[in-house]
Amino acid sequence: MINNFVQCRIFFNSKFFFYHLLILLLFQNFGFAQSTNLFSPNNRFKFGNYLFQERDYLRAIDEYKSYLSTNKNDTLNFKIGFAYSRMGNYSESERYFKKLIGKSIFIDESKFELLKINYLRENFSDLRSKSFPSNKFRTETLKLQHYSYLSDEIELPDSNLLFSIYNDDELIFVRDFYNRKLNPEYKSKTFAAILSAFIPGAGKIYAGETGDGITALILTGLFSFLAYDNFQADHKIRAWIFTGLSAFFYAGNIYGSAAAAQIYNAGIKLNLENEIQVFINQKKYFTPRYDFID
Amino acid sequence: MILSTHLFAQVDWEKWEAADISYELKSIDKKNYEFDTGSLSGLLMSSMKNIYYFTISDLDGDNCPFHPSCSNFYVSAVKQTNIFKGTLMFADRFTRDSNLFKSRNHYKFYSHGKFHDPVEIYTLKENVINHIPQKSVVDD
Amino acid sequence: MTSLIKNNKHIALIFFSMAVLFFAELKISAQDILLSQKNYADSLFDESKYFDAITEYKRLLFFDETNQFEFDANFKIGMSYKLGAKYSNSIKYLRLAQRAAEANEETFKSKIEIVKVNILRKTFSAGKLLLNQIEKDERFTDRTDEINYWRGWLRMLSDDWEGASESFAAIDSLHPLKTLSDNVVDEKYSVTFAKVISYILPGSGQFYSGKYLSGLMSLGWNIFAGYLTVNSFLEDRVFDGIIIGNLLWLRFYNGNIQNAEKFALEKNINISNKALRYLKNNYEGKKP
Numbered sequence: 001m002i003n004n005f006v007q008c009r010i011f012f013n014s015k016f017f018f019y020h021l022l023i024l025l026l027f028q029n030f031g032f033a034q035s036t037n038l039f040s041p042n043n044r045f046k047f048g049n050y051l052f053q054e055r056d057y058l059r060a061i062d063e064y065k066s067y068l069s070t071n072k073n074d075t076l077n078f079k080i081g082f083a084y085s086r087m088g089n090y091s092e093s094e095r096y097f098k099k100l101i102g103k104s105i106f107i108d109e110s111k112f113e114l115l116k117i118n119y120l121r122e123n124f125s126d127l128r129s130k131s132f133p134s135n136k137f138r139t140e141t142l143k144l145q146h147y148s149y150l151s152d153e154i155e156l157p158d159s160n161l162l163f164s165i166y167n168d169d170e171l172i173f174v175r176d177f178y179n180r181k182l183n184p185e186y187k188s189k190t191f192a193a194i195l196s197a198f199i200p201g202a203g204k205i206y207a208g209e210t211g212d213g214i215t216a217l218i219l220t221g222l223f224s225f226l227a228y229d230n231f232q233a234d235h236k237i238r239a240w241i242f243t244g245l246s247a248f249f250y251a252g253n254i255y256g257s258a259a260a261a262q263i264y265n266a267g268i269k270l271n272l273e274n275e276i277q278v279f280i281n282q283k284k285y286f287t288p289r290y291d292f293i294d
Numbered sequence: 295m296i297l298s299t300h301l302f303a304q305v306d307w308e309k310w311e312a313a314d315i316s317y318e319l320k321s322i323d324k325k326n327y328e329f330d331t332g333s334l335s336g337l338l339m340s341s342m343k344n345i346y347y348f349t350i351s352d353l354d355g356d357n358c359p360f361h362p363s364c365s366n367f368y369v370s371a372v373k374q375t376n377i378f379k380g381t382l383m384f385a386d387r388f389t390r391d392s393n394l395f396k397s398r399n400h401y402k403f404y405s406h407g408k409f410h411d412p413v414e415i416y417t418l419k420e421n422v423i424n425h426i427p428q429k430s431v432v433d434d
Numbered sequence: 435m436t437s438l439i440k441n442n443k444h445i446a447l448i449f450f451s452m453a454v455l456f457f458a459e460l461k462i463s464a465q466d467i468l469l470s471q472k473n474y475a476d477s478l479f480d481e482s483k484y485f486d487a488i489t490e491y492k493r494l495l496f497f498d499e500t501n502q503f504e505f506d507a508n509f510k511i512g513m514s515y516k517l518g519a520k521y522s523n524s525i526k527y528l529r530l531a532q533r534a535a536e537a538n539e540e541t542f543k544s545k546i547e548i549v550k551v552n553i554l555r556k557t558f559s560a561g562k563l564l565l566n567q568i569e570k571d572e573r574f575t576d577r578t579d580e581i582n583y584w585r586g587w588l589r590m591l592s593d594d595w596e597g598a599s600e601s602f603a604a605i606d607s608l609h610p611l612k613t614l615s616d617n618v619v620d621e622k623y624s625v626t627f628a629k630v631i632s633y634i635l636p637g638s639g640q641f642y643s644g645k646y647l648s649g650l651m652s653l654g655w656n657i658f659a660g661y662l663t664v665n666s667f668l669e670d671r672v673f674d675g676i677i678i679g680n681l682l683w684l685r686f687y688n689g690n691i692q693n694a695e696k697f698a699l700e701k702n703i704n705i706s707n708k709a710l711r712y713l714k715n716n717y718e719g720k721k722p
Contacts, residue, residue: 047497259415
């Protein structure tokens with residue numbers, strides 16, 4: 001015991017102790033400076049995480065990139081790709097995810113994110129052509145791939161293929177979209193025009209423009225009557241002017257009925273497309289929960 | 295179709311600079327007395343339109359509830375299609391203008407109060423209608 | 435043994451002083467580092483690099499564990515967004531600054547800044563509401579002049595020059611902005627007068643605001659259409675009379691009144707804009 005103390009004493013009394021102390025102090029100071037430099041890699045990492053969580057992606061990316069210039073971290077590379085994708089910068093996003101495929105633990109996540117970008121870029125056939133047998137997000141991938149049929153312009157596949165993968169809540173929407181896309185309630189342009197050729201305005205009413213249809217009937221009728229009346233009274237010039245006006249509105253209405261039907265159809269189509277888009281947006285493109293994000 | 299991908303779009307997702315902030319009031323829209331020198335028919339049409347503006351349209355008040363106005367509609371319709379089709383489109387527009395039942399429940403409208411009624415959608419061309427404003431007030 | 439204890443005391447003393455030194459230095463250095471971060475952000479702000487300034491203020495806020503810069507940083511972020519014309523974000527951060535404000539001065543400063551953002555954003559009613567609220571606040575009873583000054587600005591930018599004149603007069607009857615507002619009021623055309631004279635004599639409203647050609651043509655159309663209408667009735671062509679009267683005469687008569695109003699308004703907007711341009715480019719005092 002005493003021996004120990006003596007040893008200690010010798011140690012503390014030696015010059016060596018003071019050197020040691022000096023080094024210790026310097027070292028501590030150095031360490032401290034590291035931890036309080038706001039721009040040290042670690043602090044940039046922490047600040048970046050805060051910005052990312054606040055969805056301040058552009059600033060977060062800056063911090064992450066600075067950290068990555070001296071360190072390696074695949075989580076950050078993934079988060080940068082994710083942030084670019086969220087901001088709509090798909091080419092940068094793809095660059096990051098592609099780097100992660102093959103040499104990181106985020107292979108599956110990156111592959112899924114790349115698929116999502118295919119969807120966002122409307123490269124639907126590319127999206128569906130990929131298959132990943134070992135993908136741990138198999139369900140999510142299939143959901144996204146099958147859903148893309150609804151957004152695509154091509155012929156719809158068999159409903160069994162499409163419906164089998166979704167859960168009950170999703171199926172309500174998917175089934176509705178599928179049926180509406182398969183049998184859209186379109187109006188025929190030709191039929192609208194023919195209707196209006198027989199009864200002015202009828203085609204417009206058929207295409208859902210009741211007010212315009214009645215107006216067309218009144219205008220054509222009124223000018224025809226005035227033309228007839230003036231012919232009867234032998235006011236030739238006036239009669240021909242009214243005949244011209246009547247023909248003008250009659251022809252315009254036939255044309256307009258076809259146009260109205262086309263606009264009606266476009267409305268049906270675009271509304272459906274919009275609903276399809278809104279739903280997948282709400283579902284966040286069937287993205288699985290990544291536990292290292294949020 | 296890409297309309298909701300930027301749903302969470304933030305101000306800071308793109309780097310911005312200091313803005314030049316104006317105090318001034320918005321001036322009243324003026325008629326566009328431009329001449330279309332691209333083609334003879336264009337020149338003829340725009341001249342006729344300008345004469346119409348100067349002698350009639352500028353003096354008889356604001357009667358057209360649509361944007362673009364009926365005269366502008368006619369000029370662009372002819373430009374986008376041909377004189378025959380453009381005239382048919384104009385007759386149809388005139389019918390819509392005469393419709394007493396038209397209302398804001400039916401048409402989308404601009405913040406300055408005019409109904410949204412663009413020319414392209416009446417051209418009967420395939421796939422030109424690729425956008426319908428989602429809200430009833432259309433941005434200018 | 436005693437020497438050992440003494441020595442132990444000695445060691446303890448060294449360690450104690452080391453610890454004190456260390457923590458003192460830590461505290462001072464942390465303070466210094468945050469302060470220099472604030473200066474760095476301020477310098478970016480002064481160089482008009484507002485986007486980057488926001489990043490650095492956010493960094494300051496993030497590492498400022500004692501929240502000593504909470505007001506300053508949030509306020510400056512709000513100001514940066516304002517100068518980039520990102521008004522909703524600006525108001526969001528100014529509200530955070532207001533919440534972090536400790537002194538009355540800071541509360542006042544952030545509230546007035548929110549008013550200014552509302553003025554620039556042209557959401558005048560929100561600005562007005564906030565100004566009234568500040569005016570009623572007992573803490574700010576001695577700040578009436580500033581409140582009136584910004585109320586004046588709000589009124590100028592919302593094209594209420596008479597109101598603006600009143601507000602500036604409340605500060606000083608010779609206030610330069612009062613004179614400016616009065617000048618604008620004097621220069622402006624009366625829209626009502628233009629309309630009334632156009633009811634009586636078509637075209638005269640346009641003459642009043644200097645649009646002579648348009649006035650003459652309006653008068654011409656009205657005489658022509660009026661003649662046709664009256665003539666039809668005189669010749670007992672009642673149907674023609676009604677049609678021409680409605681579709682032609684009434685149309686140009688209404689158009690004439692609309693034009694009288696439009697031209698007077700146009701002139702007035704130009705007069706207002708001239709004054710507003712002066713305020714933006716040449717006025718030396720405080721601006722929103």
